[in-house]
Amino acid sequence: MKTVKVGICGLGTVGSGTFKLLQDNAADIAGRAGCEIVVGRVGARRDNPDCDTADTPLSRDIFEVARDPEVDILVELIGGTDTALKLVREALVNGKHVVTANKALIAEFGNQLFAEAQQAGLSIAYEAAVAGGIPIIKALREGLAGNRVLWLAGIINGTGNFILSEMRDKGREFSDVLAEAQALGYAEADPTFDVEGIDAAHKLVILASIAFGMPLQFDKVYTEGITQLSTSDVEFAEELGYRIKHLGIARRAEDGIELRVHPTLVPEKRLLANVNGVKNAVLVEGDAVGPTLYYGAGAGAAPTASAVVADVIDLARAIACGQKPLVNALGLEVEQVVEQDILPIEAVHTAWYLRMTAEDKPGVLSEVTRICSEAGISIEALIQKEPEEGETRVPLIILTNRTRESNLVSATAEIEALPSIEGSIMRIRVESLDG
């Protein structure tokens, strides 16, 4: 049996998880790859006390891994986009295939890297970059290859989903749960990437590029975080039969592609509405297959290593037979990946949840509904409660039908200008996700 050598750069959570998985399941993995897969060199600036690399050659200079003539596949697990970019390029220059879990790198530099890899006859595999252990890249790119994908929607940030699940289950406020998530290690000390949707936007861009055969365009994603959500929104949504999820959505609309990350009301019966805690799930609607859903752990050492190792096996299988890996990074040759118009968010059509604070006096509701009606926005559901004891203001919650975003924005501005409406209106998009 042949041996294929892997060089692992980065010995953090995922790096040590990958090292361990390749060892623990070595026999099964060899059977599936048709060759032995051995870690030939590890590159790490410092040791990881939880990972005994024992007899494996170790370089403090990770670039040595990219230049090691023994290494067939470089596994980039250092993160970030600066050194990682240089490292991947160094690997390609040295004729090595690359496996990475780095969503930022792929989302922001994938177009160039994929072109350079194709030129060199090499592969860059990145299953672990989106939704951790869920084999969603393979499913979308190969499993659904006969389909024209119409849309996809995913819970692709575990931290955000954990926070929203806790807010709903325990009625806790955002900031409170965030602090706990940080203590548990689910959220970074600086949680911006997770709670502002940047991490989800990185992943969405990758999924959308495969789905629609277009270049990665991270700067075109509309991104809205979950920091503004209150438990009252979670509760009103519940009352209306919905759950609030932070979704990445890509859709082939009539006049362009929608690319957006934002809190979303989802009907409570949908499987996606029932994905809780740190779990991820992606719903993909193909023209032939209809809706399909992929669920699992979106992060963590072992689940992410599962995806990294799957990529390694795919590459090793080809290397061992002296063949070229056949599946292109985005499912198409670089030359066939074509630019498509991305819709500005103003032009996107969705339904809406609106929560406003109104004075409890006659006529307010009729003014609000008049403005909606004049804007062609019909009201699907409405909640108005009696004021609390001693309170003269009441929350007013409206679910609208689908309307163009620019239309909704101007209508809500008009409503906000009413003297009987206090402060600004909380707006959350609603998606039926019913195919």
Place this chain on the structure above:
Amino acid sequence: MKTVKVGICGLGTVGSGTFKLLQDNAADIAGRAGCEIVVGRVGARRDNPDCDTADTPLSRDIFEVARDPEVDILVELIGGTDTALKLVREALVNGKHVVTANKALIAEFGNQLFAEAQQAGLSIAYEAAVAGGIPIIKALREGLAGNRVLWLAGIINGTGNFILSEMRDKGREFSDVLAEAQALGYAEADPTFDVEGIDAAHKLVILASIAFGMPLQFDKVYTEGITQLSTSDVEFAEELGYRIKHLGIARRAEDGIELRVHPTLVPEKRLLANVNGVKNAVLVEGDAVGPTLYYGAGAGAAPTASAVVADVIDLARAIACGQKPLVNALGLEVEQVVEQDILPIEAVHTAWYLRMTAEDKPGVLSEVTRICSEAGISIEALIQKEPEEGETRVPLIILTNRTRESNLVSATAEIEALPSIEGSIMRIRVESLDG
């Protein structure tokens, strides 16, 4: 761009769906395959008025397709195991790769066919044979290749799931829903394959062989249908916080592999419990990735064609590059697929739901609980209702903890022998599916 030619045998629902999908999405498919994919010949005993094969050569003798020197890939969609087996062998003899949606053929003759294909350097692809459009074969065999699979559980028969969903949602009896399913075309005139679990057993065997790297052993599956379920079971399950699903379960137990298809109580919070109607879903627990779930349409022309075409694209991609497809049918070379002990059902451990009819008099409960206690079966939950007006008997429902099946069987036999218990005890297995 090169052209790869497909021969489609069978122009029924899936055959015409495949023909249509290859035409409708031809440009996208060519991009992903790196070659044009053309239907070079159709073999069908009779025309399908819904499928205009127009300029494609058509043979009434399907074996002509297997012998057509122009055809690179034979797509077997005639069903059954008699002619289909001969056809696939004829295709292999003539040097053609095979794609099939035929679960019975793979489950019953896969071992020999895979060996013959390997010998000939050819592939037999069968994504469409399990769970329709869900790319579960690819996910399990490639996406989770770094894992040791611990267990899997699937709703893999849409007809059965439709019936159970209707029984729960509308309180309808089995026979009533079955009649409707037949009228809707979800169930065959002879529904045995679906409602007795044979179809699910075919699919389970395929999934289990990939998961555990063992030969296909259809005759070893324990199979129990859903015909005995009553709406009262569905309702009592609901009261206990469970839903009843017809699951195919494969598990790596300490002393062997479990292979079983039977009605199962599943906690209502699990995603699998919320898969309704004709949809399919498979939950796979890997040692690294943890639980992952795959959901979608398990049948129908377009969803099944989606899976067939995905296989065709995988093969065409290799053929166009003059390469050999690299992934083995069960994920391993035929020689590495090793026999493993299949546990007899008596040796399987599960929790249980028991429903019995008891006389409404003192001491009955104490006798029943004494028998359980003496058998080491502890009771997790119990429902005993007051008798209906004028009724002297009451239903008694018990949820037990996990116990060996043989133990449960003898304890229930003892309970059935009590004079205060009438008739036989309804027994349904319970699975927590919590990894």
